[in-house]
Amino acid sequence: MSEDIKEPKPAKSWLKSSPFAHGLMLGLFSLVTAGLLAMADQTTQAPIAQRSAEDLAASLAQVLPAEIYDNDPATDLRSVEDADEGMVSVHIAAKGNSVTGMAYELVGFGYSGAIRVLIGIAPDGTLLGVRVLSHTETPGLGDKIEVAKGDWIEGFTGRSLTDPTPDGWKVKRDGGVFDQFSGATITPRAVVGTIARGLTFYERNRLALTAPIPRNGDE
Structure with a gap:
């Protein structure tokens, strides 16, 4: 009788098993997210400031x-x-x-x-x-x-x-x-x-x- 030959299970990758790797990936994700938010903030600051200035000028024009x-x-x-x-x-x-x-x-x-x-x-x-x-x-x-x-x-x-x-x-x-x-x-x-x-x-x-x-x- 021949026994069924089971294929060996692949070893878990280091990235999946290491707590340090998990922390590294989380840190990289946070860094990328923070960078994108900073870019978005820089992009919108100027239009928001311009709109606020326009609103102020329009309001002042109604009373002066x-x-x-x-x-x-x-x-x-x-x-x-x-x-x-x-x-x-x-x-x-x-x-x-x-x-x-x-x-x-x-x-x-x-x-x-x-x-x-x-x-x-x-x-x-x-x-x-x-x-x-x-x-x-x-x-x-x-x-x-x-x-x-x-x-x-x-x-x-x-x-x-x-x-x-x-x-x-x-x-x-x-x-x-x-x-x-x-x-x-x-x-x-x-x-x-x-x-x-x-x-x-x-x-x-x-x-x-x-x-x-x-x-x-x-x-």
Whole structure:
């Protein structure tokens, strides 16, 4: 009788059996992955930065009329430390050395969360324009604060702390002069309050914000 001859099993490869090899392969995989992520990050940084700059310029153009400045408000900045608002970054509009306007962002809180408001102000303290940059308010109700959904936000242009008086800087339901929305009071109340804060911030820091801008060659 002949016994069945079994073929010998191939020995396990070193790469499959060695813990060191497993760690090496994992390290190589991680290194390659990290390199690809770094390349992707480098590739997208420039387009993201450009888009952010374009968005900022478009927003500033809505609250700072182009005819009042010959500088670049997006890059001419002043940082103001305020007792109530903290550190505020202010975009300065100017002609020559003279400040002709400024814009800055403050945040209020509405029904659903934070509302970012961009406020443009002339040196005499009147509003040049106001825009809501972002919010999470209820569609069809609170989103009427957007210029794309209505003209309510445009009604602040030309207003100041004396028009109306400080007591009037409320929605009508609270005894002020500004309309609220049907079915939504909290959202416009937050925006009105934020704009009023912006005006009082300017009054507290008027001297610092309207100081002449030093140019090349100035002492």
